[in-house]
Amino acid sequence: MSSEPEIKVANYADGKNKIVVRPHEYDGIQEYDQTLPNWWLFIFFAALVFFPVCWLGYYQFGLMRPDGEVIDAKMAEIQKAKAKELDAMLAKLDNSVFLTKWGKDEEVIANGRELYMANCTACHGQKLDAKMDLGNGQMVPLPGLSLVDGEWKYGKEPMDSFKLINLGTPPDSTGHNGARMEAWGQKLPPMKIVELVAFIMSENQKEFFGSEK
Ligand code: HEC
Structure with a gap:
């Protein structure tokens, strides 16, 4: 009780x-x-x-900073570091460096191939021809441009490709059938873009180096 x-x-x-x-x-x-x-x-x-x-x-009193501001400041710092890295790369990069050095460097090309297979095949195809084989011999066109047809919408020089991959479809262009290339420079450091360009060049031996491999 x-x-x-x-x-x-x-x-x-x-x-x-x-x-x-x-x-x-x-x-x-x-x-x-x-x-x-x-x-x-x-x-x-x-x-x-x-x-x-x-x-x-x-x-x-502004003694503590809201998370959003902290992140914005960090992002600005990262963007600055990226811009610096790009400037440093651009300072020692031109068409002839691609032709005499990167475009012939097997290791750089192999890295570029790996990057290409991981990031670019969805729109440019396994064979860079902007087509996908359905397995029954039927080829479906992909959204990107062919990178092995000898036609370069944004210029045929290696630096043109570097610029386009880095910055994406220019703001004044409507893209290809309405599809635009994204600015890969946002995701990849400049050296990786160099590797991609070297790989694309190596897949166009005749055009860039005058003879088949
Ligand atoms: C989501 C689809 C998509 C992906 C993924 C993609 N691209 Fe593209 N790419 C396009 C489109 C669409 C165009 C055409 C853009 C235009 O006409 O403005 C293009 C154009 C290009 C061009 C210019 C070709 C020319 O004729 O001048 C190059 C070079 C290129 N892409 C390389 C790459 C590389 C390298 C990657 C991987 C890092 C990649 N692309 C990933 C869609 C894509």
Whole structure:
């Protein structure tokens, strides 16, 4: 019997296991009037303190920076570092470097092939002809341009391809049947774009190097 909580109608329960009901009653329903547990009160008051501290710190005095701002600043830093890397690469890159060096470097070409197979086949095809073999001999055209037909919409020089892959379809172009190339420079560092161009050149031996391999 002693474990049964004592029910009383008072202002509030003044101890554990005491149940207090408020005097009013509606449709036979009464309302408890208990003190809240300390853990609950602790969180409640902690939240009351937490809010003004954050509000003042983040929005009034600028002592703390909102996550969005921190990320924006980080992104700007990364973009700057990328631009610097690109500038450094462009300073030592021209058509003849492609023709005499990168376009003939087997390792660079192999890296480019790997990158191409991972990123570019969906639109330019396994054989760079912008077609996909359905397996029954039927060829389906893909959204990209052929990179082995000797036609270069954006210029035939290696640097033209570098620029296009880096920056994507220029803003003033409507693309190819409405499809545009994305700016791979956003995802790949300049050296990887060099590798891609070297690979594309190696798949066009005659055009760039005057004879088949
Ligand atoms: C989502 C489809 C898609 C993917 C993936 C894609 N491309 Fe393209 N690419 C296109 C389209 C579409 C064009 C034509 C753009 C235009 O006409 O403005 C194009 C054009 C090009 C051209 C210019 C060809 C010319 O005739 O001047 C090159 C070079 C090229 N892509 C290389 C690449 C490389 C390298 C990759 C992989 C890193 C790649 N593309 C991935 C769709 C794609």
